[in-house]
Amino acid sequence: MYRYDAHDQRIVEQRAAQFRRQVQRRLAGEITEDEFKPLRLQNGLYMQLHAYMLRVAVPYGLLSAAQMRQLAHIARTWDKGYGHFTTRQNIQYNWPDLADVPAILDALAEVQMHAIQTSGNCVRNVTSDPFAGVAADEIADPRPYCEILRQWSTFHPEFAALPRKFKIAVTGAETDRAAVAWHDIGLRIVRAPDGGRAIQVLVGGGMGRTPVVGKVIREYLPEAHLLTYTEAILRVYNRHGRRDNMYKARIKILVDAMGADAFAAEVDAEWAEIKDSGLLLDGDELARVKAHFEPPRYTPLEDDPSALEAPRLMDPEFARWLDNNVFAHRQPGYRIVVLSLKNGELPPGDATHTQMDAVADLADDFSMGRVVVTHRQNLVLPDVEHWRLHSLWRKLRTLGFATPNVERVTDVICCPGLDYCSLANARSIPVAQEISQRLTAFDTEHDLGDLHLNISGCINACGHHHVGHIGILGINKSGEEYYQVMIGGSNADDASMGTVLGRAFPRDGIVDAVETVLKTYVDHRNEHERFLDTARRIGFDPFKEALYGNP
Amino acid sequence: MPHFVISANRTADGGVVYLAGDRRWTPELSAAAAHPSKAATRDGLSWARTQEAFVCDPHPIKVKLDASGPIPVDTKQQIRAAGPEATLAALGFLGAQSDAPFIHRAELPADGAAPPSITAVDARA
Incomplete structure (x- = not known):
């Protein structure tokens, strides 16, 4: 997974320090709530019905075991012992004291995380396929593209005050598990007619009070133009999107008003101006980021489904779990396991600090130290050796995360x-x-x-x-x-x-x-x-x- | 006949508070001053808006009065007054979550010891 360089690390540390001073001024009565509100929202801090809520970004849903442990530590130390995984692959804490939030941001920075741009009219956390990098039907791993978009959009000065919030999703698989048609921009990595890879671009999708399915405005965008073309879309939206009515301000309203073809033509005109700019992704930059997402060193295994036949026959509950919660992996002998956070006891997507710690341990023990948050508010262990599934299932049952209901009616x-x-x-x-x-x-x-x-x-x-x-x-x-x-x-x-x-x-x-x-x-x-x-x-x-x- | 009380969220933690008759902020709705009309909340609201260091977004809410004091008319304000119950109720906490203890305010174990479970903390509370 991506590791921060010195610049990334300095950014999140300085941001936490800056917010600490802003909080001190607010608590001292030196700035009003109206002055403070945009500052806290830029750091993901909302005021909800009963308390503040801090939304922490989980870029494209991917967490290391160490990061998951830190999320547990935050829940235990500064909240009421639990967190809520969201439909945008983030985590929210429901009870932080204002004075504690800078310390939480420091703790997040320690593990290369932050809450930047999880609110406000800016480019939000980029979401992706929860099976990214391991899906059997994947054309290309979408995470390097997500990471490039994350770096480009973080503190982008031109897009800090868009007409409205802006959400991007990327998938690299044949089956869409990232709901790309329901985002302001949806990107699908596809096979181009020449046999190479390209990006299909959709715009203007979204839910909310005006639900709209996104429209394809470019079938085959060369991947080197990921940023030049995305920047052109954002510029057109920033220039023409409505600011007089927040309910009409999303890009879907603009695309609908202009018509997808006219919108695409305007994007093309803007794109022509910046096509050869410094945003063009040369091979080195793509390779640099892709290197962070190289597949782990898998143990050579034979794919032997019969290895699980005995426990499957002996235990119908395990059989149901295999059928519903375990998915095909691109590597022979490995499986993707979805941990259901829908056991009917806790609210969907909630996990206690002890559960988060336990998931981190399971990630280390069973899945090469990685966990993924899904937009269905579950968690994924992406790299599980198939012969260890029964052992993992027993541990998940103890944890309450083995309900065999993924994508069924109770997986709400x-x-x-x-x-x-x-x-x-x-x-x-x-x-x-x-x-x-x-x-x-x-x-x-x-x-x-x-x-x-x-x-x-x-x-x-x-x-x-x-x-x-x-x-x-x-x-x-x-x-x-x-x-x-x-x-x-x-x-x-x-x-x-x-x-x-x-x-x-x-x-x-x-x-x-x-x-x-x-x-x-x-x-x-x-x-x-x-x-x-x-x-x-x-x-x-x-x-x-x-x-x-x-x- | 509806009455109105003034409510806000504490700046320090976002907690729900109500304005009592002696211009004291209280988390107890039963102690809130009830006004016979929205217009009658004007003075209190004007004063409340000068208390920005302590509270955010003071606003009137509609209530009905019974023997126990004001009761919000609107479901949203009823939940705001009572707090959510979902997560910690499932873990053994019997009150509203907004009344649940913070673990860091309870006694934390010594370094290296296993962290307390939520139910253990709640049992101490």
């Missing part, structure tokens, strides 16, 4: 909701927990298969409700929590937006409504047909009828 994506968030209209965590408790047995009985259920507590869509196969949106009706149900969304290669089925349900009716939707699916599905395909085949009327009766 869930924002913090009204339990924490000052923007939320309704709670999402208790709904997710009740769904988990109610529907685990239903899933076991009916084998619901691949089914994404996403919950957001407000229209800002941090819980990605638009792209859930089943999406739930919390709304406020006269001060009370209600929930809309939508179906048919997808964040994968078949990207689509969910459709609201009808009137919203009160808190005590939403889980029943989800169960009704699932029973309707079970009644109508063909053999091995997943929920999304059934919904697309039969349409929404059977679901509406089941929920609301005949009009």
Whole structure:
């Protein structure tokens, strides 16, 4: 993984020192909250319902074991003993005291981490495929491109005050696991017609109050132009994006207003001006960054699935875990293991300091010291020798991270909701927990298969409700929590937006409504047909009828 | 008949506080001064906005009054008053998370000793 050089290290240390002085001035009453707010937001510090919240960047989701231990140390020392892994592959702490935040930033800097640009109208943490570097279907490792983008965008003076926040996702695999069509810029590394590698560029995707699927504006961008072309897009957005209305300020609104072709033409004109600038990535710079992501030294192993047959037969729970939580690896004899942070007890994505420490130990013991945060709020051990899977599973069970539900109905994506968030209209965590408790047995009985259920507590869509196969949106009706149900969304290669089925349900009716939707699916599905395909085949009327009766 | 109380977040830790009748900030909603209308909160709000070193974003919230004192009308303010319960409740803490102890404020083990689990800390609290 990428190791900071002296410049990187100095930047994060100086930033922490600068923020320490800003905090001291705020606590001394020398600056007002209005003056302090933009300063704290630039360091990822929000004010939520009950306390401050610090959002820490996990670049493209990748953590070393040492970094995970430091995150545990921070939770234990300066918070209430846990952290929340987010849908943008970050981690949030919900209870820091203001006076402690500089010390937290110092601790992050010690392990080459920071909270810079995790808020504000700037380029946010670049996200990626959680299986990057190890996926069996990968064309190229996206992480060097992410890292180059991270370095380019950090403190970029021209893009420190964009019309609105800006999110970039990169994937290098044939299967999109990074939801690239739902980002301000989505980049897919593809095979070019000449057999080489190129980058497909999408712009104007996003969720929130105006969900839009991103549009391809360039099919084959030479990788040397990663930065020149991205800079051209940002310049066009910075020049023409609306600043008069924050709800119309994202690039998706601009692309829609201009039309994708006209937007692309404007980008091309800008690109022509800077195409041969110093941003052109020559071979040396690409090679320098790629060298940080060279594959580890794998032990030569034979891929022998029969090695696990005995424990699989003896233990059905282990068999379910193998089927749901273990994925193909590009290296023979290795597997990718997803640790489910959805056991129904803690809120989705939450982990205690003891669990984080234990995951760090498991990463060292089983996965060459690496952990990845996924946008589905789980963790990944990317490099596990297949013959050690049973041993790992036993340890994960003790930890509470072996629930065999990855990408199933109880693997709920869930924002913090009204339990924490000052923007939320309704709670999402208790709904997710009740769904988990109610529907685990239903899933076991009916084998619901691949089914994404996403919950957001407000229209800002941090819980990605638009792209859930089943999406739930919390709304406020006269001060009370209600929930809309939508179906048919997808964040994968078949990207689509969910459709609201009808009137919203009160808190005590939403889980029943989800169960009704699932029973309707079970009644109508063909053999091995997943929920999304059934919904697309039969349409929404059977679901509406089941929920609301005949009009 | 709705009443209004003035609420804010403490600058030091973001904790929720309410303005009492003696112009003292209190975390206890039951001790907050209730005003018969939003307009009646004007003086208190003006004063509260001079207390920026201590609190952020003072604002009126709608409440109803019962024997125990003011109760927020809106769900968001009810949760803000009670705190979330999700994570630490699952780990054995019985109150709202906002009342849960910080581990670093509890007794930390000697260097080299295993860190306390959350439940152990809560049991001491």
